Amino acid sequence: GAVVSQHPSWVICKSGTSVKIECRSLDFQATTMFWYRQFPKQSLMLMATSNEGSKATYEQGVEKDKFLINHASLTLSTLTVTSAHPEDSSFYICSANKRDRGTYEQYFGPGTRLTVT
Amino acid sequence: GQNIDQPTEMTATEGAIVQINCTYQTSGFNGLFWYQQHAGEAPTFLSYNVLDGLEEKGRFSSFLSRSKGYSYLLLKELQMKDSASYLCAVIGGRSTLTFGKGTMLLVSP
Numbered sequence: 001g002a003v004v005s006q007h008p009s010w011v012i013c014k015s016g017t018s019v020k021i022e023c024r025s026l027d028f029q030a031t032t033m034f035w036y037r038q039f040p041k042q043s044l045m046l047m048a049t050s051n052e053g054s055k056a057t058y059e060q061g062v063e064k065d066k067f068l069i070n071h072a073s074l075t076l077s078t079l080t081v082t083s084a085h086p087e088d089s090s091f092y093i094c095s096a097n098k099r100d101r102g103t104y105e106q107y108f109g110p111g112t113r114l115t116v117t
Numbered sequence: 118g119q120n121i122d123q124p125t126e127m128t129a130t131e132g133a134i135v136q137i138n139c140t141y142q143t144s145g146f147n148g149l150f151w152y153q154q155h156a157g158e159a160p161t162f163l164s165y166n167v168l169d170g171l172e173e174k175g176r177f178s179s180f181l182s183r184s185k186g187y188s189y190l191l192l193k194e195l196q197m198k199d200s201a202s203y204l205c206a207v208i209g210g211r212s213t214l215t216f217g218k219g220t221m222l223l224v225s226p
């Protein structure tokens with residue numbers, strides 16, 4: 001299999017605080033991990049691509065100083081939403097590519113629901 | 118740029134067949150995915166097409182025409198549990214996934 005987990009599954013935080021979301025590939029090593037955001041009734045929007053040991057590549061319009069991504073190992077990437085505001089409330093989903101296969105298939109985590117009050 | 122179009126909503130009856138279309142215009146092309154997403158959950162993989170033609174997998178089939186920038190997902194013998202959003206996504210030249218807005222399918226008894 002190819003299982004990706006996310007933690008926490010949901011989080012409520014106050015405006016101005018920071019929140020860290022973890023994404024783990026449980027039974028495989030991930031070449032690349034991706035972070036998406038999905039607002040209600042909208043599609044997934046890619047925020048950034050992260051490769052182990054290097055800086056993340058952010059999509060246009062995504063503030064890298066606000067959404068900090070760390071990809072410390074081949075099985076773990078973290079997204080930290082700094083100084084969160086209500087407009088950051090969204091469904092955050094990560095995905096990962098398998099390291100040992102030349103495939104474009106991405107395996108998705110279950111998502112993290114962030115609510116900023 | 119990337120542009121992916123698919124219908125916003127479709128309705129069908131249990132036991133019927135439904136076809137969800139997707140057209141795309143992308144910079145580079147390395148394949149097209151279809152995902153199923155239930156509300157509040159992450160997408161689950163349905164199919165991947167990189168060559169022209171039809172790929173059949175059980176009740177679901179996916180078709181691709183690269184020259185036309187067109188794909189469809191065919192769902193047969195619809196079940197109530199098939200009510201979900203169906204996302205068309207393209208791997209472009211940057212090897213990143215670009216998703217369409219999704220087609221909400223409602224299956225009624």
